């Protein structure tokens with residue numbers, strides 16, 4: 001009678017031990033907008049985390065929508081409702097700082113940077129973007145380039161054109177293509193992709209220093225140089241498809257690949273999509289150049305993850321950040337994502353020719369920050385700028401757009 005009891009007891013003890021160890025391994029919720037076609041790089045990073053910290057139950061919580069247009073709204077509700085994810089994606093720079101750091105919602109990660117020896121592993125320009133009053137508030141996983149123009153070499157050859165190097169040349173090329181029956185030589189997508197295009201036109205029109213001056217408040221949006229950005233943007237948009245608002249950035253890329261358009265201006269997550277999802281070879285399946293008139297500049301943005309105050313699984317989140325900031329983590333994530341590592345010691349042999357050229361440019365060009373992807377402008381600006389772009393696209397009134405942009409900049413305290 002006794003033996004079976006013992007067996008039962010030992011089974012019970014084993015089950016309890018297993019349960020305890022599973023509980024000890026814990027859980028982790030990671031919040032981002034990298035779902036579907038944008039998912040593979042993050043999934044690879046989560047897999048690496050799983051190898052290093054086995055048994056942790058990872059909830060890969062994503063909210064679909066390019067550039068985080070939907071995710072940021074959901075995040076806001078959760079943060080303000082006292083239900084922060086354990087770690088969330090936010091752009092290094094004004095987006096994270098202006099929204100969550102100044103509101104005292106994020107933990108200072110300076111001690112993590114110290115224990116991991118990261119201070120010397122990330123470029124100073126990137127560290128500066130995530131520093132506020134001496135504290136460091138997130139871990140950048142990458143550097144993306146915003147000012148890139150994509151095309152399919154075989155298609156340009158067929159149409160007898162080359163990639164334009166400045167916006168005036170772009171307009172001439174556009175007319176040449178239209179004359180051949182290509183109704184919309186440039187493909188754009190939903191509103192945020194037009195804002196993305198706007199920043200490339202602005203950088204090309206103002207130059208790197210002019211762009212910096214705009215965000216430092218030294219050039220007003222109503223300055224004739226800034227009004228000229230809208231005039232050029234209007235001409236460029238005249239070369240684009242009229243059904244833009246119904247297209248995601250991936251669908252816009254698909255049109256380019258299908259030969260329904262000659263050019264697309266998009267960040268280099270498009271390279272990730274074309275290589276990882278579409279299995280195309282950079283250089284032949286698709287090619288790139290700096291967006292017109294911006295070949296001397298690298299407009300950057302960095303995806304970073306932070307640790308919100310009140311995270312339920314703080315220890316797991318810290319381990320997640322360690323993986324994300326490690327050389328191995330960055331060289332696992334970025335070759336799939338189309339971005340380059342934020343760290344300076346990454347292994348370039350793991351990257352394709354597009355990324356290798358981006359890495360070279362990162363070291364040799366003028367670095368400026370992206371507006372729409374949160375490096376230089378706060379969310380209070382970017383979340384309202386889209387309305388101005390929409391109004392402009394239908395009215396083509398450059399002065400009205402410039403005035404509205406200045407009002408918004410004043411409200412968002414840009415340059416103050």
Ligand code: GAL
Nearest residue numbers: 038065066067068269303373
């Ligand atoms: C950007 C982000 C990129 C990519 C892109 C499209 O804001 O930094 O990593 O996700 O949006 O969704």
